[in-house]
Amino acid sequence: MLPVLMLLFAMLLQPICAFYTLAIMNHTAAECARVTLTTSDDAVVRSFALRRLRAVPEASLFHVGGQRDWSIDVRRSDGGRRVSVAIAGHLRSLPLFGVSMRLLGKRDGVGVRMEVEAEERMRPAWLGGSYGDWVSD
Secondary structure, eight states: OHHHHHHHHHHHHHHHHHHHHHHHHHHHHHHHHHHTTTOOOHHHHHHHHHHHGGGSOSSTTTOBSHHHHOEEEEEEETTTTEEEEEEEEEEOOOHHHHHHHHHHTOBOSSSEEEEEEEEEEOSOTTOOSOHHHHHOO
């Protein structure tokens, strides 16, 4: 009975850890898109994202590779009105899930690659003035 319970626990543990990491990544990407309203410096946005991503534990079920492993890509289009933030990282799966992840094609040399992207339309076309105009007295 104990081996069956441990197997069930392991089967629940991996998806919970992966979904937690994905939730933090999604939230961080959306927040970074909103941060681009106040700055055009991608280094500031990356620093902000890395601070938020510290909520993901550096345990192999959640994330591997430390701060250097996070890939943060900020793209602006439509004159800065549309912003897309993509975040990618890696985790190491349990042996039972490694085969299924390999079949899905999400596994590389580091581990299982997890990616999220948030796209925000920051300013509608009809809105005049700049951000500075709207917040000034």
